[in-house]
Amino acid sequence: MELEGKTALVTGGGQGIGRGIVDCFLQEGAQVAVVQRKPLDPDLQAHPSVLAIQADLVDTGVHSSVVNQAVDRFGGLNVLVNNAGTMIERGVSDILPEEWDMMMALNLRTPLFLAQAVLPFMRQAGGGSIINIGSIEGLAANPEHAAYAASKAGIHGTTKALAVDLGPDNIRCNAIAPGWITSELSENYLQSQSDPAAARNALHRLHPAGRLGEPRDVGELAVFLASHRSAFLTGEVITLDGGRTAKLPLPF
Numbered sequence: 001m002e003l004e005g006k007t008a009l010v011t012g013g014g015q016g017i018g019r020g021i022v023d024c025f026l027q028e029g030a031q032v033a034v035v036q037r038k039p040l041d042p043d044l045q046a047h048p049s050v051l052a053i054q055a056d057l058v059d060t061g062v063h064s065s066v067v068n069q070a071v072d073r074f075g076g077l078n079v080l081v082n083n084a085g086t087m088i089e090r091g092v093s094d095i096l097p098e099e100w101d102m103m104m105a106l107n108l109r110t111p112l113f114l115a116q117a118v119l120p121f122m123r124q125a126g127g128g129s130i131i132n133i134g135s136i137e138g139l140a141a142n143p144e145h146a147a148y149a150a151s152k153a154g155i156h157g158t159t160k161a162l163a164v165d166l167g168p169d170n171i172r173c174n175a176i177a178p179g180w181i182t183s184e185l186s187e188n189y190l191q192s193q194s195d196p197a198a199a200r201n202a203l204h205r206l207h208p209a210g211r212l213g214e215p216r217d218v219g220e221l222a223v224f225l226a227s228h229r230s231a232f233l234t235g236e237v238i239t240l241d242g243g244r245t246a247k248l249p250l251p252f
Contacts, residue, residue: 001027001028001029002028002029002223002224002226002227002229003025003028003029003030003079003223003226003227004028004029004030005029006029006030006031006078006079006226007030007031007032007033007070007074007075007076007077007078007079008025008030008031008032008033008077008078008079008080008081008226009032009033009035009066009067009070009077009079009080009081009114009118010022010025010032010033010034010035010081010083011035011036011057011081011082011083011084011110011114012035012036012083012084012085013032013034013035013036013081013083014034014036014038014040014041014044015183015184016181016183016184016185016215017083017133017178017181017183017215017218017219018034018036018081018083018084018215019044019215020181020214020215020216020217020218020219021081021083021215021218021219021222022034022044022050022219023215023216023219024216024219024220024222024223025079025219025222025223025226026047026049026050028223028227030049030079030226031049031050031051031073031074032049032050032051033050033051033053033066033069033070033073033074034050034051034052034053035053035054035055035057035066035084036054036055036084037054037055037056037057038054039052039054040052051069051070051073051074053066053069053070057084057106057110057114058102058105058106058110060109060110060113063110063113063114063116063117064117066114066117067114067117067118067121071121076121076124076125077118077121077122077125077128078122078125078128078129078226079128079129079130079131079226080114080115080118080122080128080129080130080131081131081133081222081226082110082111082114082115082130082131082132082133082155083133084106084110085103085106085107085133085151086102086103086106086107087103087145087148088102088103088147088148089144089145089148090144090146090147091143091144091146092146095146095147099147100147103147103148103151104147104150104151104154107148107151107152107154107155108151108154108155108158111132111155111158112158112162115130115162115166115173118130119166119169119171122169122171123169123171126170127169127170127171127172128170128171128172129171129172129173129174129225129226129230130162130166130171130172130173130174131173131174131175131176131222131225131226132155132156132158132159132173132174132175132176133155133175133176133178133218134152134155134156134159134175134176134177134178134237135148135149135152135177135178136177136178136179136239136241136244136245137149137152138152138153138154138155138156138177138237139153139156139177139239139245140245152177155175156175156177156237159173159174159175159235159236159237160173160235160237163234163235164235167234172225172230172231172233172234173234173235174225174230174233174234174235174236174237174238175236175237175238176218176221176222176225176237176238176240177237177238177239177240177241178213178217178218178240178241179207179213179239179240179241179242179244179245180203180206180207180212180213180241180242180244181212181213181214181215181217181218182212182213182214182215183215186212190203206244206247207241207242207243207244207247208242208243208244208246208247209242209243210242211242212242213240213241213242217240218240221238221240225238
């Protein structure tokens, strides 16, 4: 198994993309501390290789405690996955300062200071892997997503900066920029359209891969980035979108 003997801390790992990452990590033999505000599902919480930690990661004061709990339970830390995030849709004319601050705090500030908190333990282990979850909206933007797109572009830049600064410690940092990944939220959005079937077909046509992404698609890539197989890969933002951003739009 690719991650046998490794310990990972995954933020927002109880649902969506985070759950896909956690499930793949567990399948590959990792021990996983899952941090989020809400309780985990009973099946995940009962897993013998999972430590559930409830915390509001917007509060930088909890970061050291969260990391220490993971280390106390598992004896070390090899992988950090910064997945927790939030999005508020608001046009440029209407966005509020507190909404901007919330997205920047969770999407951009938290990953940096969690990386700071794990550093002593990754150095002690002789190295590690930090994986940030960015977005194709760090490369382009949807309407009313100015703050979200800014936060994701920021995490892409932070990824490169961490790779440069932490390379001497044998700590790698890469980002995954997912496109459309199926979730309860995305399914509800499609069902809210006047013709859900037509909306789904149009969405599929945007993707050369012929389908939408699944949380497990992100999880499989995260396993690679966490494992020794990506030992020479650092400072990269990997777009995972089924070819959506590679395809030029046509006017018909």
